[in-house]
Amino acid sequence: MNDDPVIARIRLNPHSREVQRDLCDATEMHRTMMRLVPDGLGESPRSQTGLLYRVDETDTTSTLLVQANRLDPARLPTGYGQADIKSLSPMFTALRKGLAVRYRIVLNPAKRERLPLEAKGKRGRIVPLSGADADQWWLRRAADSGLHVHVLAPTNMQPVLSRRQDADGMRHSLIRYDGTATVTDPDALHEAVLAGIGRGKPYGAGLLSLAPAPVA
Incomplete structure (x- = not known):
């Protein structure tokens, strides 16, 4: 696996049912986040990939920050949000x-x-x-x-x-x-x-x- 950590900044779509569900239920949010990392990692896939996330909210927007060794935002539910990825190496x-x-x-x-x-x-x-x-x-x-x-x-x-x-x-x-x-x-x-x-x-x-x- 690529060890170069990256971080994704995802501007959440407030009209998405999946977003509304995840913001109200931590278990569902965790499940959605795990979709972003590769399958077939066995036990403790979150630890293996270094997956961490945080929701930053303002009065008008919710932004999801997701960090891991490898991320694929294309695996998010359709219409979940717009993602920008950058390397943490710099x-x-x-x-x-x-x-x-x-x-x-x-x-x-x-x-x-x-x-x-x-x-x-x-x-x-x-x-x-x-x-x-x-x-x-x-x-x-x-x-x-x-x-x-x-x-x-x-x-x-x-x-x-x-x-x-x-x-x-x-x-x-x-x-x-x-x-x-x-x-x-x-x-x-x-x-x-x-x-x-x-x-x-x-x-x-x-x-x-x-x-x-x-x-x-």
């Missing part, structure tokens, strides 16, 4: 220590609940984080990913809804972060962009977008 080439960047990411900040000692051998529930706890979670993950964050502007998103309840009953709460940062470790940042950050990747979380930031 962005990776430009990454260097000290580079100022703007970023956007939708995250599912969460932690595993601590259980009492008598519950040894059992695992606690995954608990969504919010407010200052979520902000600190992102700052730690950003640092681990080669970014020193200067500004973070959180926006609470609608919780991810699905007709199928997860096995652990977890509700996927999403927060979008926008801001500026400085690259501290280009290699770690490269890996974070490719792999995504945090949980909830099948539900539209984890895709980190970067762009050069003007330096004051």
